[in-house]
Amino acid sequence: MRLYSGLNLFFIKLFTLLVPRFLHPACAMFTGCIFYLLLRDIRRHVRSNIRAVTGRRDVERLVISTFYKFSRNWVDILLMMRWRGSRLNSMIGRRSGGHYLDEAMARGNGAILISPHLGNWELGGLGLAEMGYRINVLTFREPDEKVNELREKVRAERGINFIYVDRNDTSPLAIIEAVNALRRNEILALLGDRDGSSHTAVMEFFGRPAAIPLGAAYLGLASGAPVFPVFVPLEGNRYSTVMEAPVYFAGGHSSHKNAVLEGTARILRVFERYIREYPDQWYNFYDYWRVSDNARNGGQVDRL
Amino acid sequence: MINDELITQVKQLIIDSLRIEEMTPDDIETDAPLFGEGLGLDSIDALQLVVAMEKDFGVIVPDAETGAVVFQSVRSMAGYIAENRK
Numbered sequence: 001m002r003l004y005s006g007l008n009l010f011f012i013k014l015f016t017l018l019v020p021r022f023l024h025p026a027c028a029m030f031t032g033c034i035f036y037l038l039l040r041d042i043r044r045h046v047r048s049n050i051r052a053v054t055g056r057r058d059v060e061r062l063v064i065s066t067f068y069k070f071s072r073n074w075v076d077i078l079l080m081m082r083w084r085g086s087r088l089n090s091m092i093g094r095r096s097g098g099h100y101l102d103e104a105m106a107r108g109n110g111a112i113l114i115s116p117h118l119g120n121w122e123l124g125g126l127g128l129a130e131m132g133y134r135i136n137v138l139t140f141r142e143p144d145e146k147v148n149e150l151r152e153k154v155r156a157e158r159g160i161n162f163i164y165v166d167r168n169d170t171s172p173l174a175i176i177e178a179v180n181a182l183r184r185n186e187i188l189a190l191l192g193d194r195d196g197s198s199h200t201a202v203m204e205f206f207g208r209p210a211a212i213p214l215g216a217a218y219l220g221l222a223s224g225a226p227v228f229p230v231f232v233p234l235e236g237n238r239y240s241t242v243m244e245a246p247v248y249f250a251g252g253h254s255s256h257k258n259a260v261l262e263g264t265a266r267i268l269r270v271f272e273r274y275i276r277e278y279p280d281q282w283y284n285f286y287d288y289w290r291v292s293d294n295a296r297n298g299g300q301v302d303r304l
Numbered sequence: 305m306i307n308d309e310l311i312t313q314v315k316q317l318i319i320d321s322l323r324i325e326e327m328t329p330d331d332i333e334t335d336a337p338l339f340g341e342g343l344g345l346d347s348i349d350a351l352q353l354v355v356a357m358e359k360d361f362g363v364i365v366p367d368a369e370t371g372a373v374v375f376q377s378v379r380s381m382a383g384y385i386a387e388n389r390k
Contacts, residue, residue, distance in 0.1 A: 176365055
């Protein structure tokens with residue numbers, strides 16, 4: 001069953017229109033438990049991932065919590081797509097690190113925001129757009145075209161630009177548009193813990209080799225833009241927006257490899273810290289490290 | 305118009321922006337491929353050249369399709385700059 005589908009989004013949207021937000025946690029617990037019970041394979045994958053992250057075997061509460069919080073996440077995403085201004089801001093609680101972004105933008109090279117699949121990263125982009133920043137999202141197309149249409153509709157209304165990358169395009173020039181956005185001193189947002197198309201390297205992640213996308217490193221090195229690890233975890237009934245200190249990539253032609261690996265490793269250490277803190281909000285509904293193994297064995301991983 | 309001066313400027317741009325050590329413009333063949341064989345530039349170099357061309361010549365490479373043509377050689381880069389610079 002595909003979780004991201006036009007049909008699912010239709011029902012979630014209907015739910016948000018009919019049910020007030022204060023009832024959402026109870027409904028999310030109900031639906032989360034249903035999916036937990038029905039989706040045995042996904043349940044097993046989530047359990048495996050959380051065990052790797054926490055180092056513990058007894059993680060079933062966290063597994064159930066993952067289904068619950070993912071249910072809440074998607075309902076909140078559909079709400080966010082309708083809400084503006086103070087209503088949208090009401091979903092955000094703690095904010096930290098925003099001064100880093102303003103300092104970076106003053107330098108004129110743009111900024112790259114990188115996040116793992118943790119919490120509600122979509123809210124981060126919408127929130128920044130609401131504040132007047134020009135946001136570009138670097139992404140693959142979703143398999144379900146209805147999902148793409150919905151995202152594009154909302155983002156067009158909010159002034160968020162999409163830059164689509166072809167998963168199988170090996171050309172480095174595939175992300176030229178992203179470089180140009182940074183040259184215009186705009187913000188580029190992308191996810192950085194999986195799905196790296198053809199520019200990926202094997203790196204240690206939670207003590208295990210994983211296929212890590214390198215797009216942010218390439219863009220940071222090419223443009224001089226700082227790369228900010230950002231996180232939007234659910235805390236209580238609201239989301240926190242956290243921006244960590246930037247990672248700068250620098251180096252001449254002969255030192256590209258070292259610059260990319262060292263900078264990306266620093267970002268991964270920050271990712272690990274937040275995923276350990278919020279293990280039930282790291283949304284990978286497949287065996288994360290087995291897929292990495294397959295990517296490596298299938299020769300889909302760059303050797304820098 | 306592509307002239308020898310522009311060709312030399314492009315070669316110097318490549319050397320300076322990519323920080324290729326111990327190389328002069330005379331070491332770069334005008335018509336050799338930039339990537340793979342020839343100069344052997346990599347993915348990051350390609351993106352850095354996009355940035356450098358805009359900074360130094362005010363010329364933007366808008367997309368991957370254009371980039372694939374522009375970055376074939378020093379001569380193709382010079383030709384694009386000559387056509388598009390302000």
